[in-house]
Amino acid sequence: MDKFSLVDIKKINYSDVYHYIYNNAGSSKQAIASALGMSLPTVTQHLNSLLSEELIQKCGQLNSNIGRKAIAYSILPNARISLGIEILENYIAILAINLRGEAIAKRIVDIHFEKSETYTRQVSEEINLFIKDEIHTSPHILGIGFGMQGLVSSDGKEVVYGQILDYTGLTIDSFSKYLNYPCRFVHDSECAASSDLWNHKEATDIFYLSLSHHLGGAVILQGNIHPGYSGTSGVIEHMTLFPGGKECYCGKKGCADAYCAVSALLYEDETLEDFFTNKTAKSKEHLKRFDKYLDNLAIVINNIHMVINLPVMLGGHMSPYLEDSDTETLFQKVCALSAFPETESFISLGTREKSAIAIGAGLPFIKEYLDNLAL
Ligand SMILES: [Zn+2]
Structure with a gap:
């Protein structure tokens, strides 16, 4: 083995120790060594490096019935x-x-x-x-x-x-x-999409719809955003929904953005907070407007689903305000449009994070x- 590959292995081991602690807060040296198949001196060496670089910290002692109590380690999340x-x-x-x-x-x-x-x-x-x-x-x-x-x-x-x-x-x-x-x-x-995928690591293959001030989409394959050959993959906002319909900011008429963006749902000066407060209070006008909005969104989702058979995740600014009952209503509307019977909903909500x-x-x-x- 030459010197270069030994250095490489050392770096990989260092990274592996860090990532193990990242994913298993409160681990002991023994647990790390056993999980990663490393010797205790090797783990000790990397723990000391990570401690001196202030990437990890000692976070107490683990209970033990025999011998000395083992020190537990966790990452310092604000280190970078x-x-x-x-x-x-x-x-x-x-x-x-x-x-x-x-x-x-x-x-x-x-x-x-x-x-x-x-x-x-x-x-x-x-x-x-x-x-x-x-x-x-x-x-x-x-x-x-x-x-x-x-x-x-x-x-x-x-x-x-x-x-x-x-x-x-x-x-x-x-x-x-x-x-x-x-x-x-x-x-x-x-x-x-990145933000929602970070919180839903299990969602490796999905079509992501960002319901924000403007509409956006992203195809996620194997956990990564699929850009397409010129970076416009998933740009669902400019799919023609109603030929000759409402004007879109792109200069065309009838694009999905003009019907399914948050700006299409709200009146000028109305906030999502205002709208959903009224909807929750069962205001007829707001319920009717939301139902119409879901009708249009269902067309978009059905069209997406006909092209690419992936679960659809709803994220963006509107997602924190949506409830499971809304996605169920939406799914029923999609089913009514779909050429194929759907037995199980494929529409989910992303993170509830407003930022x-x-x-x-x-x-x-x-x-x-x-x-x-x-x-
Ligand atoms: Zn457009």
Whole structure:
């Protein structure tokens, strides 16, 4: 065995010990050695490295009837963090996300979007202020992800289609030149999907629908977002639902977005909170509007299901407000349209997290860090 491969094995073992503790908080040295098939001295060596790098901590002692009590180890979830920013028309959300994908700090700042240098500078200043106020270990920031209402280039450096807020062509440099961390754009429906998949690791093959201010979709295969050959796979929002129908922001008429986005359900100045409070109170007008909305969403889901036979997960801004009875109603509406009998519902709800898009914007940095610990 040459020297290079020995170094490799050492790194892999180091990563394996960390990941074992990540997935089994409160493990003892003996349990780690036994589970990973490593010798106790090897595990001890890696535990000492992880402790000195402040990636793990001792978290008490395990009960034992014989001999000395074993020390239990757990990860330090805030040892590294990333920031997720959601850029919306009237405000930005800034979140700090730890190694468990949990939001540990959040700030909403009212800034009206405009395509200008002043705007990107102002947003960057707010992010730097948030870091100063909330993050006391800024060298441990892995990067900053910006959740954008638009398609982004595969390297995350440019918005290649951003008609909603008219920012097609916006480059990441316009923010990153003010920020001392790696930055990238992430498509907002991809953010919502990443966030939900993080919390539903069993959902490896699904069609994901983001019911947010605008509609979005993503095909998830083997746990990864399937981009398609030009990155537009799953862009369900511009599927024609009613030819010649309502205008869509893309310039066409009758797209699914014009009927199934949150903006299509709500009146101007109405919030999801307002709408669902009234729906819960059985307001006839709200129930009727919601029923019509589900009719249209059922057409979209049925069409998706005819093309790709995968379970459908509903996420995005609306998901925290939906109840199981809503997905059941939706499923019945899909069944009425389907050419094939469906016996079991294939529609599920994603996370109840209202900040799913901002969290999903920061997750790529966390995933990369965890995946590359051995490198
Ligand atoms: Zn459209």
